[in-house]
Amino acid sequence: MDSLDSLRHTIHNHPLIDNHAHNLLNQEAVTDYDNYPLESIISEAHSEALKNAQSTLPLIRATNQLSELYGTPCSNWSDVLAARNKWVEQDYEGFVQRSLEGTHVLLLDDLLMDEDDEDVEPYAWHDSFTTSATKRIVRIEALAASLLKRIMNEERDPEESIWNKFRTKFLALLDDAMDDSAVVGFKSVICYRTGLDIDPYKADEDTMTASLHRTLDLGTKKSGYRIEDKPLNDWLVHETLQAVTLKKRQGVSKPLQFHTGLGDNDISLIKANPAYMQPLIARYSVAEIVLLHSAYPFTREAGYLASVYPNVYLDLGEVFPMVSREAQEMILRQSLELTPMNRLLWSTDGHFHPETFWLANKQFRQALEKVFVEYVQNGDLNVSQAKSAVADILFHNSNRLYQLNLDPEHKPGLATQSLISTNDPSPSDQIDAFLRKNPETKYIWMQWVDYTATLRVRMFPVQEFIRIVRRQRRVGIALAITSMLQDDKVLHEGAATGQLYMEPDLNSLYINGGMSAPAARSATIMTFWRSEDDKPLEGCPRTTLKNIVDLLHTEHKIDILCGFEIEVVFLKPQKDPQSGRVVAYEPATSNHSWSQMTGDTRGMVHILEEVTQVLSSMGIELQQFHAESALGQFEFVLPPAAPLAAVDALYAARQVVTAIAEKHDLRATLYPRPFPTGAGSASHTHISINPATREEEFLAGILDVYCAITAFTLAQDASYERIRPGIWAGSEWVAWGVQNREAPIRKISAGHWEFKSMDGLANPYLAVAAILAGGYLGLTRSKPLMMKDCAVDAATLTPEEREKLGINTRIPRSLNESLRYLQRYSEFQELLGSEFVRNYISVKSGESTRLAAMSETERRLWLLERY
Template sequence: MASLAFLRHLVQFHPLIDNHAHNILDRESATDYDSYPLEAITSEAHGRALQNAHTSLPLTRATSQLAELYGSPCEGWADILSARDQSIEQDYDALVRRCLQGTHMLLLDDLLTDEDVETFDWHDRFTVSKTKRIVRIEAVAASLLRQLGSGERKPGETVWSIFRSQFQNALSEAMEDAAVVGFKSVVCYRTGLDVDPYSSDDATLAASLIRTLDSGTTKSGYRVEDKPLNDWLVQQTLKAITFRKRSGVVKPLQFHTGLGDNDINLLKSNPACLQPLIAQYSDADIVLLHSAYPYTREAGYLACVYPNVYLDLGEVFPMVSREAQERILRESLEITPTSRLLWSTDGHFHPETFWLANRQFRQALETVLVDYVQNRDYTVSQAMRAAADILFNNSNRLYGLKQTPQYAPGNVSQLSLAKEPKLSSVSNKFDQFLLAHPDVEYIWMQWIDYTATVRVRMFPIREFARIAQSQRRVGISLAVFRMLQDDFVTTEGSTTGQFYLEPDLDSLYPNGAMVSPAAPSATVMTFWRSETNDPMDECPRTTLQNIVNKLYVEHQIDILCGFEIEVVFLQLVAPTDEATGRTTAYRPATTNHSWSQMTSETRRMVPLLEEVVRTLASMGIELQQFHAESAPGQFEFVLPPASPLKAVDALFAARQVVVAVADRHGLRATLHPRPIPGSAASAAHVHLSIHPPTRQDAFLAGILSHYSAVVAFTLAQNASYERVKSGFWAGSEWIAWGFQNRETPVRKIGPGHWEFKSLDGLANPYLAVAAVLAGGYLGLKVDMPLTIQDCTVDPSTLSPSQRTAIGITTPLPKSISQSLAALEIDEALQGLISPKLVQSYLIVKRTETERLNSMPEDQRRLWLIERY
């Protein structure tokens, strides 16, 4: 189980998204304390009132902490200013970088001022991801009014009609701008938060606009503070947000609430005033900024009872005392779901505002969450999830940022766990995974043998941490190299010696709902290492990665790979034989079933299908589509493209989810090529693309010239060859290719992009993809010409002379024995894959074939259904 030490570490070092801040001063203005007094970092006061801040607890506390930031002993405020001036003089960028350490992304309201500050994209150099904009609607309106005051009007146009059109256009442009992720209103400062949810008539609005124009000049500017016009700006923004949300564009509206400088009406800064507006625009996401202090409870209530409201916890750090900060957090958590809480610094002008806010917030959050854990209000895992959500996940989701947290080097790679000295240091990748998935208790280490059987060892999280740190090794008998699905070892096999599993931390996936209701766990794939810790030639994952690396190093070619999972869902229809313990019969889960149709029976399968999709999404695997396939009970799930190793890792994770979810619904999910005799077959088609595609012909030529041997890995059992037939859209019977032709084994889709149809769920896909890529590499190595021409029909329908005319001369193997024979004589392919691996593979597959052929057909089919 996760400990308090992990919780403390997460709170202090988890990357954060600052969902509301402002621009930092340029270097020349940073020490202009007359225009930008440093005391303002802890107070909203101005002028003479700001001088009183020197005796406030927030500034006293900040003095001590800033001395630490500058690395200089400071007795008082004068020493702080001196140390700061020195830091800026030495390296202003370095100071900014220290102040923004741990900040993954900034969302800036960059219209606070356009003088003396850096542009919003200047801040990119100090954060992991590029800065995004929050558009202040009153500033947009003021800019339009300045133009309107000096512009000319066309006949029939009124000032109001022009302004209305221009403001609505400005909203539309902001909606289309990818750099803009939200809007902000300061109506709280202007006329208060009691915004009328309904627009006034045009005459009233036109009069309000005229009063606003009369109050300013094109030189001095126009401050929008007439209530009908101010309310209209808010209403129009919420209408635009609601309208665009229907098309998938989500950009929330932030409201300044609570404390501010002395031109605010404190009573009307209570977010409770917004309740009618929130209810009226229930589809528009609304963020209540600045903890709404001193109205935190009111804001928390709104975020609790309205699904479109979020509470931001910013600005009070570092504006109030430590006790007040902790109290504000507790009040926020009284009834507000942690999924509705966001973090921001409200940092502005001085970079220290960011540093102090982040430091003090992390301190307060740690104190409050640890207290809740010790009082058993939260488990450690629940508290860690709450912290990660508040700091990062909620903003990432709300603003559609699509970010993955990245940790600063040195912060996460060395966990300092005083209470758990045996777990003092784990790898950075494992740390990141634990922080993102704090509830995981067990790790499943998996490897895939030559029969495509998934084998697993399970470890408690602390023991796996030792494995990840190379403090211990996991040995596996070398008998695995010559072992069948039922643990039978071939006569050539040996139980002497062992290899070692090395976890590939890039392949960590949370098992999520896959193993519910068991304790939370995760899966990791492994590489095989020798006694001397060298990579082993016999390892399928190492083999695949080696070939991918050779293609890049020697030919500067990158590979993308994506899989389709075709699966048949079956129901048990005959009881288990008590004497043998074997299942006796299955039938398809649906029979009123056809390709890409929603029949009455397939509709009943939708909850299962959607559960698969949701489970995979929770693991970080976003399916591209899913639909009914042709055979009874058959469905297809399309995985996203990735690098070959990651794509195969994701394929196994997805397959295991499909099987587990089906099992929870009382069904058996099988990858058997044809579990229902006479029905359409199941495959595991793989899409491959090479980048750049400039040498695509040589790459394809190499694959086709070695295709008979390649299919020994892709069509790995005799049952697989039931698909090597014409008329099934499965690639027909000849080695050929065709543009968008599903009756050739290779379908070309675009430049350097092909679908390979000669692959199913009985194959080890690491070896299958390695074999295809090996053929492509061999073609590139000799710059092989592509002699087989584009075939536009099923090659089996052509006469021998017609096939020969377009270079189609070789039939596909019709059995595993034929393809293994082709592999045995293909020395070039063997040499690239690994002679040792191929030797073991040939022995295993021939022994497997002999044992399967000895079974009656029905028994053999059931035997495979139970295992694949």
């Protein structure tokens, strides 16, 4: 059973997404205390009022806590200034890194200052200190003010309506921001300007024209124009919410954040109550709205809105470290009174000084510990529920809301050979926790996938596996596995010499779900291959994938998400009455069609639901499942994850499907086209990059080496039986198209593609690595995308039509053709590992020769029984 210590560990170590923050000052400005007083880290006061901050409880608490950040005892504010000045002078970037420790990504409102202000660092500068690239929150009032100043400094037609010009250009800027992948949301400070009593209906043109002219009258072309006239401010909010609504209906979430609650003395505190927004929230019921800053002192009102309106979220920022410890705990408790825990977001509201981030994160984690430990002790939550809620608040809620597609387990710069980071529990702790949760587990299956996509396994009693985890012993395997076919034939002479070692990856540990006893008492884990001197071994499929993912992150600041669709055909074995051996298979259903519930399909539902329930119990939550086109064919859609974790989950899920099918006397096969007249089975692979700003270069690189990639994704001659036009298998030309299911690459959204030229005979670690390697080469070469969007099956076009689109290469028609393409691309080979590629080509060529020697019937049966 989980302990309170494990809850505390989660609270203090889980990575966080800071869903609302601002730019830091540069090294020169950060000690300019006249313009940027350090006391502002704990107070919204200014000028004379700020002088009193040193006698407040929040500042005294901060003084004591900052000793830890600076590594120097601080008994008063003078000590704080001396210690931080030393840090800033000697290692400002190191100081920022310490202050942002644990922050996975920042969502920056980077228009706190004027856009040309030189004192703050640009938003992209912050990327160096977080796991993932910084994202932007666009402040709509700043956008409007900048536009207005630009318009007024341009030559204008005196007959032209200034309102019409401003409206047209603002809406164009809003559209551009909506389409910018670096922008994940918007923010309004209407709370400061005219209050949250926003008129739920837009004013007419005459009212808006008058409002704009009043705004112009209060500014100048040099100083600019402050947007603080109510009709104009209300209009900006309405237009943004309309744009957010439209984008959401297209499947893209870009929420609008509102400052609510406390602020400096520029605010009307009464009108900072988000309760004023209820009519507006009800009107724009699709647009997702974030109430910032805990809405303090109106936290309960904000919590009510988040509880009764499905489009409202409550952010818990700014009050950390602005108020006392007791107040922070009270605010957290009040937010939990009504607000669903999947509607709570975390932010620091960090700005200017690095300490704002560090103190906010530290104090929030302390409040989380106090409140959630108490809830567990009082029986309101169990430890597992509390840990889930904490992880949601810190990371997952923002990850879902802003569609960041981030993996909390991804850690930058992690050495290939490392099992876990130094901040994680030790391997012994991990396996102990797993066994406490699954005490029935008696055996661990250590698995690897070879170059023929054969899943191989060694089984260990739990106590022996614990010794392996603790590195008290190593598991050696003959190096021959890198040259072995499915029937254990080794291709190279002398391959019996040499050894590699399996290193278990505890992040891939799953219960063997769906199996009958005694297999039900076992668990599986995937492994890395290590050399005799304990270094990563070239050619290890999991290491190959991990290396490419790490390169994309460290060199290009690109993070990857991957997801798979399992297409599987359920077959009934036909046995010889004399020998009892299986001699043929027939489909489990005959009255069957895509996404239809026929009588035959209904007979399979209990099996499909059993698969879903078992996967859920293992922590793999399917997104959907349904009947596919071929007889007996069904599809299970897995959730996205980081590439390594996604492939690990794919194998765990396939094992469940196979095991449950066997319990019902069926065979579940991934064979690409079991019946020549039916549709084929693929392993469609979804890959998305974040940020998507260089998506064209990434895609261009993949297209450039696509025919070499197929050596890994279409890994047997049987794979090419499916590559035909007209059966929604991606057809037969190298092409891409937006939502085109007859293109081998279907673009789904910015930076998100589905790759259709992949099936269950591929080693998916290597297949995904090959796709990503192509993308990496495109980024490294800054390769332009020359091929145009293809809206139809390219096979239906004339050669001239294909030429206009830049489509001029057929997908290979055999494995040998794909392998010949692979041999052409030396840079692609070097990226994957040249020696590995040579060995892979040798193994696949030998496999092809072995299978070609069989009759068609023998070969089909042989593959059906293995895949």
